Amino acid sequence: AQSVTQLGSHVSVSEGALVLLRCNYSSSVPPYLFWYVQYPNQGLQLLLKYTSAATLVKGINGFEAEFKKSETSFHLTKPSAHMSDAAEYFCAVSVGGSYIPTFGRGTSLIVHP
Amino acid sequence: KAGVTQTPRYLIKTRGQQVTLSCSPISGHRSVSWYQQTPGQGLQFLFEYFSETQINKGNFPGRFSGRQFSNSRSEMNVSTLELGDSALYLCASSAVTSGDQETQYFGPGTRLLVL
Numbered sequence: 343a344q345s346v347t348q349l350g351s352h353v354s355v356s357e358g359a360l361v362l363l364r365c366n367y368s369s370s371v372p373p374y375l376f377w378y379v380q381y382p383n384q385g386l387q388l389l390l391k392y393t394s395a396a397t398l399v400k401g402i403n404g405f406e407a408e409f410k411k412s413e414t415s416f417h418l419t420k421p422s423a424h425m426s427d428a429a430e431y432f433c434a435v436s437v438g439g440s441y442i443p444t445f446g447r448g449t450s451l452i453v454h455p
Numbered sequence: 456k457a458g459v460t461q462t463p464r465y466l467i468k469t470r471g472q473q474v475t476l477s478c479s480p481i482s483g484h485r486s487v488s489w490y491q492q493t494p495g496q497g498l499q500f501l502f503e504y505f506s507e508t509q510i511n512k513g514n515f516p517g518r519f520s521g522r523q524f525s526n527s528r529s530e531m532n533v534s535t536l537e538l539g540d541s542a543l544y545l546c547a548s549s550a551v552t553s554g555d556q557e558t559q560y561f562g563p564g565t566r567l568l569v570l
Binding site: 378384385386387388432434440441442443444445446447448 | 488498558
């Protein structure tokens with residue numbers, strides 16, 4: 343069975359600083375990996391996904407994530423945080439070529455002016 | 456282009472009742488997937504429909520069911536409601552199956568409260 347661990351339920355950064363949200367997965371077979379964002383009182387939005395093509399995946403709003411098989415990680419980064427990036431971020435894993443995602447518990451990103 | 460529409464937006468039911476939630480995908484999208492979000496269990500995948508067929512299913516009891524119509528609109532039904540079914544139910548649509556999609560578009564959700 344697959345699982346996802348998001349390290350840190352809250353991450354706080356200053357505006358303009360690097361954003362790093364950590365995600366480690368557990369899977370016995372090659373995974374599909376996803377990052378979703380949920381803005382306050384809004385629905386989800388898919389940021390990016392990895393499906394065994396390029397290991398560095400670029401998403402919307404300047405976010406990107408790198409698949410590292412040796413570290414079983416798929417951390418989300420953004421070079422410069424904006425106030426509008428404040429939201430809840432969810433990492434998810436799916437295996438076996440089917441879309442049956444298992445979600446992490448989420449990381450709340452707080453951006454200080 | 457209109458976004459994903461979910462109705463109703465809010466719903467209050469009592470234990471033992473059943474409920475039907477509706478999701479209208481973006482025009483031309485054939486895949487609809489459903490999710491449950493609760494403070495305790497977090498985000499969980501319910502099921503996905505593509506061209507009127509359920510193609511993926513999460514780990515939920517049989518009380519949770521769904522269907523998709525020929526116009527791609529989807530409904531999910533929860534029978535014999537339990538207090539723990541109180542949640543935000545989200546649906547998403549995509550042009551192809553969710554494992555292959557360029558992106559998914561989510562609706563605002565239906566917030567269900569079970570008393």
